[in-house]
Amino acid sequence: MKGMLKNLYKYRFLLQEIVRKNVKLQYRNSVLGIFWTFLQPLMTTIVLVLVFGNIFGRNLGALVNYPIYLLCGRLLYEFFTQSTKRAMRSITLSASVIKKVYVPKYIYPLSNVMSSFVTFAISLLVLVAFLAYYLIFTDTLLRLTPYILLVFVPLIILLILCIGIGLILSTLEVFFRDIEYLYDVFCMLLFYLTPIFYSVETLKLSKPIAMALMANPLYSIVSMFRSCVLYGEMWNWNWFYYSLGFAVLSVVVGSLLFWRKQDKFILHI
Amino acid sequence: MxxxxxxxxxxxxxxxxxxxxxxxxxxxxxxxxxxxxxxxxxxxxxxxxxxxxxxxxxxxxxxxxxxxxxxxxxxxxxxxxxxxxxxxxxVIAPLLELGAGFDQNYSGKENIFLYGATMGYSRKYIQEKYDEILDFSELHDFIDVPVKNYSSGMRARLGFSIATAVNPxxxxxxxxxxxxxxxxxxxxxxxxxxxxxxxxxxxxxxxxxxxxxxxxxxxxxxxxxxxxxxxxxxxxxxxxxxxxxxxxxxx
The missing domain is CATH 3.40.50.300 (P-loop containing nucleotide triphosphate hydrolases)
Known part of the structure; x- marks a missing residue:
């Protein structure tokens, strides 16, 4: 463990450079550049509001403000899928380096999650803009309270979760390339299983189904995030313990898997 | 001994x-x-x-x-x-297939720092060596061009210049x-x-x-x-x- 941290310290420059590279290259070749980071969640939120607004968006007592409710879930879900997908491909995409030079391999999934986190942090500005618009120009039920300052807690738990899942996926990807297609399908399923455009509490689901939906760690993380931003209240501590436990477990499992298999990577990439 | x-x-x-x-x-x-x-x-x-x-x-x-x-x-x-x-x-400098660590969409200049970091060197250290690397590679006119547009010889020259400049x-x-x-x-x-x-x-x-x-x-x-x-x-x-x-x- 100590050696690992020493190793990470030695290669911190590489981590920095890869994060810098990923963020830079993401915007380099598009005309609108960094504006895509704002446009993409903005447009998808508009689509979702148009599609689901009349079905799920009526219950303002529970949802407070449907566009913001949607945007919260949507941004977090997008970060989760983007970062884990990028981490998954990171080892196979860096094959040319890994085959020639010694570099600690976990740097690749780690840096890809972190560069996605930077993009995600930029995209949060859309949320800020939405909040400002509704608070200033409309009569909304939305209340801004000091709890919004706690918003970094669910985000850090989410980051830990993404690193753990990223380590697991990147290891699997080296041995089984078709995991990519399976994971795409899984992400689609996850979109519907996470309360992004609906709310578990107001759907009047039977207990086992509701419990199953709540077992999704993204449910807890998104709920905590909404407590801070949307409802302006303290979150349910069960969400905190559950999601943090899940995230830490995923990092432990991911690291063990990665460390046990990493010497074999070179034979498969 | x-x-x-x-x-x-x-x-x-x-x-x-x-x-x-x-x-x-x-x-x-x-x-x-x-x-x-x-x-x-x-x-x-x-x-x-x-x-x-x-x-x-x-x-x-x-x-x-x-x-x-x-x-x-x-x-x-x-x-x-x-x-x-x-x-x-x-410190080992492997001169194997030069330029293997380059990112194709990155410019020559940016790749110098990336390659340096791959070998474990800080941005600051590479910055000190930057002129030496550039002079040795003789790529002054192309240093801001993405590496994907380099010829294989140019790529190898840049790779060689970086790997040998860091005093391995x-x-x-x-x-x-x-x-x-x-x-x-x-x-x-x-x-x-x-x-x-x-x-x-x-x-x-x-x-x-x-x-x-x-x-x-x-x-x-x-x-x-x-x-x-x-x-x-x-x-x-x-x-x-x-x-x-x-x-x-x-x-």
């Missing part, structure tokens, strides 16, 4: 050779059900041992498939040996002295010779015995993963030449 720069102790490397590489779940399960998961063992290196003292220059000779590249990968730390240990004292302690050279045009080749050989004079340790792989005689003071000869000869560069080169010529005669 001073610690040796590179100590390779009883190293063996085994590969599982599949008739066809399985890299997806679908095929894995089909083969598992049909009980067709065969693995053939193949020993690329067997009980290889040698030490290189600081400042020594070891040439590695051998025919294709003798295990030279595997040996370099083991020393570079890329491949973990199945048995045995490798100890390296100091151990240099692994795999036939890279044949990169670029004649002018750059001369320049890069001169650079490597000047690094010899500073007392750098070198592991040099080549088929060219003239080059090995000229640049190395010790050599080993590999055949089918085993060291079959070791000694001074001249002795081993003589054995190698004889072997190659002998083979030609028998054909």
């Amino acid at each position: 001073e610690k040796p720069a590179v100590k390779v102790d009883n190293v063996s490397v085994m590969f599982n050779l599949n008739k066809e590489q399985i890299d997806n779940i679908k095929e894995y399960f089909i083969k598992l059900l049909k009980r067709q998961l065969h693995f053939n063992e193949f020993w690329a290196l067997q009980e290889v041992s040698f030490t290189i003292e600081k400042g020594e220059r070891l040439g590695v000779l051998g025919l294709n498939g003798a295990g030279k590249s595997t040996l370099l990968k083991v020393v570079a730390g890329v491949l973990k040996p199945s048995m045995g240990t490798v100890m390296v004292d100091g 302690e151990v240099l692994i050279v795999d036939e890279v002295l044949s990169v670029g045009d004649a002018k750059f080749r001369k320049k890069s050989e001169a650079k490597i010779v000047s690094m010899f004079e500073k007392g750098i340790t070198v592991l040099f792989v080549s088929h060219n015995t003239d080059q090995v005689r000229r640049l190395c003071n010790k050599a080993i000869l590999l055949d089918k993963g085993k060291v079959i000869a070791s000694g001074t560069a001249n002795e081993v080169c003589d054995i190698y030449d004889e072997k190659v010529n002998g083979r030609n005669k028998s054909n």
